[in-house]
Amino acid sequence: MIRERLQERLDRCFDQGVGKGFWSAAAAGRYAVEDPKQAAHGDFATNLAMVVAGLEKQKPREVAAHLLELLGDHGDLIEKAEIAGPGFVNFFIRETVWQSVLPELCRQGPAYGRSDIGQGRKVLVEFVSANPTGPLSVGHGRQAILGDAIARLLQHTGHTVTREYYYNDAGRQMRVLGESTRARYLEILGLPHQFPEDGYQGEYINDIARQLVKTRGDELKDEPAVQPFKEAAEQAIFADINATLARLGIVFDNYFNEHTLYDNGKIDAVVAALRDKGLVYEQDGAVWFRTTEFGMDKDRVIIKNTGEPTYRLPDIAYHLEKFRRGFDWMVNVFGSDHIATVPDVLAGIKALGCDDSKVTVVIHQFVTLMQGGKQVKMSTRKANFVTVDELLDEVGADVVRFFFLMRRAEAPLEFDLELARQQSQENPVYYVQYAHARLCSVRQQAEAKGVLRGRLEEAPVARLTTDEEIELLKALASFPELVSHAALALEPHRIIYFLQDLAGRFHGFYSRHRVISDDHELTQARLWLVEGLRIVFRNGLVMMGMTAPESM
RNA sequence: GCCCUCGUAGCUCAGGGGAUAGAGCACAGGAUUCCUAAUCCUGGGGCCGUAGGUUCGAUUCCUACCGGGGGCACCA
Numbered sequence: 092m093i094r095e096r097l098q099e100r101l102d103r104c105f106d107q108g109v110g111k112g113f114w115s116a117a118a119a120g121r122y123a124v125e126d127p128k129q130a131a132h133g134d135f136a137t138n139l140a141m142v143v144a145g146l147e148k149q150k151p152r153e154v155a156a157h158l159l160e161l162l163g164d165h166g167d168l169i170e171k172a173e174i175a176g177p178g179f180v181n182f183f184i185r186e187t188v189w190q191s192v193l194p195e196l197c198r199q200g201p202a203y204g205r206s207d208i209g210q211g212r213k214v215l216v217e218f219v220s221a222n223p224t225g226p227l228s229v230g231h232g233r234q235a236i237l238g239d240a241i242a243r244l245l246q247h248t249g250h251t252v253t254r255e256y257y258y259n260d261a262g263r264q265m266r267v268l269g270e271s272t273r274a275r276y277l278e279i280l281g282l283p284h285q286f287p288e289d290g291y292q293g294e295y296i297n298d299i300a301r302q303l304v305k306t307r308g309d310e311l312k313d314e315p316a317v318q319p320f321k322e323a324a325e326q327a328i329f330a331d332i333n334a335t336l337a338r339l340g341i342v343f344d345n346y347f348n349e350h351t352l353y354d355n356g357k358i359d360a361v362v363a364a365l366r367d368k369g370l371v372y373e374q375d376g377a378v379w380f381r382t383t384e385f386g387m388d389k390d391r392v393i394i395k396n397t398g399e400p401t402y403r404l405p406d407i408a409y410h411l412e413k414f415r416r417g418f419d420w421m422v423n424v425f426g427s428d429h430i431a432t433v434p435d436v437l438a439g440i441k442a443l444g445c446d447d448s449k450v451t452v453v454i455h456q457f458v459t460l461m462q463g464g465k466q467v468k469m470s471t472r473k474a475n476f477v478t479v480d481e482l483l484d485e486v487g488a489d490v491v492r493f494f495f496l497m498r499r500a501e502a503p504l505e506f507d508l509e510l511a512r513q514q515s516q517e518n519p520v521y522y523v524q525y526a527h528a529r530l531c532s533v534r535q536q537a538e539a540k541g542v543l544r545g546r547l548e549e550a551p552v553a554r555l556t557t558d559e560e561i562e563l564l565k566a567l568a569s570f571p572e573l574v575s576h577a578a579l580a581l582e583p584h585r586i587i588y589f590l591q592d593l594a595g596r597f598h599g600f601y602s603r604h605r606v607i608s609d610d611h612e613l614t615q616a617r618l619w620l621v622e623g624l625r626i627v628f629r630n631g632l633v634m635m636g637m638t639a640p641e642s643m
Numbered sequence: 644g645c646c647c648u649c650g651u652a653g654c655u656c657a658g659g660g661g662a663u664a665g666a667g668c669a670c671a672g673g674a675u676u677c678c679u680a681a682u683c684c685u686g687g688g689g690c691c692g693u694a695g696g697u698u699c700g701a702u703u704c705c706u707a708c709c710g711g712g713g714g715c716a717c718c719a
Contacts, residue, residue, distance in 0.1 A: 129663070138661065145699060176662040177700075222719075263718070377717050388645065388715085395717035402719050427713045430647060456648075456712075464654095498656070501648065503712070505655060510668085514681070519667070525681050536678045588657060591666075602674090602683040621678095643681065 093188060093568060096168055097135055098124050104161040105139065113157045118143045133171075133181035134565070140178040151178025189564040190552040196567055196623045197547055204574045204630045209250030215413055216242045218424035219336075219343075220257040223328040224268045225293055227335050229458045230426055232479035233504060236495040237455055238424040239341045240583035240635055245422075247634055248578040253418075254342070257409060259349035260325055267291065268328075269321030273311075275300035276320065280309050299327045335479050339488055340636050349405045357408045358400060362393070364443050385438035406432060407439030414445045421450045422581060424500075430454055453581050455500035461507045486511045489637045493520040496635060499584045519591060524640050526594035527632065530625040531641040533606050537618055542607055544618040554616040559600040563620065566593050570627050574634070583635060590631045597624055 101124065109116045122139035140155035147154075155174040162172055171183040196203050218238025221231050242252045259265075271291045277284035279300055290296075303311065303323050311319055336342070352358050362378065365371045370381045376396030380403065383390050393404040413421050425433070433454075437447045460467040460477055467477065482491050490511050497519070498504045510517060537544070544550075555564065570589070577585040606617040629639040 125661080127662080128658095128665090132662070136662090141661080141699070151699075179662065181662095259719080375717080379717095392717045397717075399717085401717065406719090427648075429714090429719075431714050432719075434646085454648080454713090461655095502656070503649080507655085517668080518681080521681050522667090525679080529679060529682085533678050540678090584657085588666085595666085598682055599684090601678085602680090605678065607678050643679080 092571070093168075093184060093192075094124055094135065094572065097182060097184075100162075100166075100168065101137055101139065104158055107161050108143075108157060111161075113161075114143045114147050114149070114154065117146045121146075127179075127181060132175060132179070133173075134184040135182045136175075136179045137182070138179060140174075140180060144178060154178065155180050186556065186561060187553065189561055189568060190555055192564055192568040193552050193555070193619055193623050194547055194550055196626060197550075197619060200626055201630060203626055204570050204634065205247050205249075206571060206575050207249035208575050208579070209245060209248045212250050212419040213253070213417060214245050214250045214420040214422060215253050215255055215416075215418040216245070216422045216424070217255045217257055217413075218242075219332075221332070222258050222262070222264055223260065223325050223332060224264050225291060225328060226295060226478040226480060227332055229460060229477055229479060229482065229506065232339075232482065232491065233455060233458050233495045234424055234426060235336060235339060235341055235479070236492050236636070237453070237500060237583065239339070240492075240496055240586075241422060241424065241453065241581050243634055243636060244574065244578040244581070244583055244586070248575055250420075250578075253344045255345045255347055256343045257347045257349065259405070260321075261350055261353075265321055265325065266317060268296075268324050269317035271296050272299055272303070272320040272324045273314075273317060276303050276311065279304050280312060282312055295328070295331070296324070299324050302327065331480075335483070338483050339479070339492065347409065349409065352405050352408045352412070357412060358404055361404060361408045361411065361439070361443070365393075365439075368442060370442050380435075380439070382435060382438050385434075385441065387434060387438065391435055402432065403435045403439065406436045407443075410436055410440050410450070411443060411445065414440065414449075419449065423450065423452045425452060425454055427454050427456050451581065453500050456503040458495075458504045458506055461505055461509075463509065467508075489524070490518070490520050492635060492637050493523075493587065496583050496587050499582060520637075521643070523590045523594045523628070523632070524638075525643055526597050527625065527628040527639045528641060528643040529601065530597070530621050530628065533621050534618070534625070537607055537614075540607065542614060542618070544622065545615045547619070550619040551612045551616045552619065554613045555620055557604065559596070559603060560617075560620060563593075563596055563600055563624065566596055567623055567627055570631070586631055586635055590628065593624070593627065593631075 101122075105119065105122075108114050118139070122137055122142040125136050125138065127133055127136045140158055141151045143149065143154045144151040152174055155178050158180055159172055159174065162169075165172065168185065168188060169182055170185040173181050175181050216238055218241075219227075219231060219235050221227065227235065239254070242254050246252045267287050267289060268291055270287045274284045274286040274290065275296050278286075279297075303320070314320075362371065365380060370384060371393070372379055372381070377392045378394035379390045380393045381390050391403060392401055393407075394400050410421070423433075433452050437450065440450070441447045479491070485508070494506055494511055495504065514521065555561070566589075573585060573589050577583060604617070606621055607614050632639040
């Protein structure tokens, strides 16, 4: 907001400069309002003079002098503007501007930070998409939370979001799952059985088999088909996955079964369409897609010589379906192990006339669990992997969410179990939540003492003048812009960093200044500051799917 | 071999075409008659992987190389 006002001011000066012949219009749109790293360099800076000078073969500091001349009277926005360094113009914003942020923030309350930059655009966020072969692992957990946080960011910025879970219950994996279940079933009945070589060894298979014995007795002992076992397992596991997701506060709008693509002929339609464009051919009994036409090193099989499609074909059909359903933006959250599928799918939809720039793939790296400074080794197939449920049992949803959002997606995530378990200062989750609780506590103290905040319209914000207060106000002022940027970049970790930083600033302020004092006016002003901080902590935490406890 | 990704403080990581590169942890020391000490304050700590290139300016962009991770199936 404040940045925009400055930008507009600058643009006007730039145009006037063109009019006066100081410079040409060549630099229009090429200069920026930046955030200086150092406080001594002001609140904002512009590189306008250097950009213009570069294009016009002028001296940067002379251009900057012209700019200051055009700026003339500073108005109610700028306190001071000065030329610095190689030709920066640094701007110092009036304190009153920062102070005026507070009433507006408090007026907006829960809406502060929200925006309409999405303008209702329809966005599909696809994530988790794990086939129901077992409980969610920590890797899925990261993806679930990352995907959900991205969805939340988009919802907070005026996008119409659909969360979708894509799965396939027809593949080899699921067959092995059914066979594993059958083997356990027969085992419980004391009948001869053969456990599949690459079967699923988790205890949950036993649970499912036991349940099957309970409900069906031994009536399945001679069942030739794997189907009933598979179905029972799938159902149980899906219920389990959904329960885990619910514990995390994640609710999908839609579960898309790959099978529907076969049933309604979408798979065949893709092959036919590609064939029409001469992009498929047959060789060695298989059907190949000419991905080399799209810059790839070799062509790819889309239908095996067994007649079964490879994963690429349904993936392409699925994405075409997303386009058909009218989404303006399709966000896929994948683990880095699925990275190879991306180019094939993009090539497929592009070949069939879709705009692949509407698809954004967020690839996240793996999670390493750390215990006592050592890595916890995990194997999915074997029984020894840590599930999201176990993590939730240990540390709770807020901690799990926070830890999984602490790193940007492309960075590997080290999940320190010991740190996560600590209910203390060490744990960054509590550091942030404690700030919120403290703010609530101050509010309660004031109420208990009968100290009233007074009316918002009359809040004496001009009394907020200490460095700590102004810094807090600046941070609060930057929140909406931060949310917008985080949403468009699909980077929820920025919110986490912001909250940690804000918590640090608040705790610093708190230990140096008293909110409730004999100075009635100052107390009122600070109570409103407390209210503004409380709102932003709350909005930030809730936006990331976490709770904002009022006491700890 | 090819593709993707990462390389920033002892550790885990932010940042990012600009002016003196940050946080947390760890380490050392200190703060509580007073709104929650799950807090705060002070201190040391860095050829931003290496070498080139683009630029007025590169830790940031480009190229190559080195190192870690992931992928390169008629598995998903």
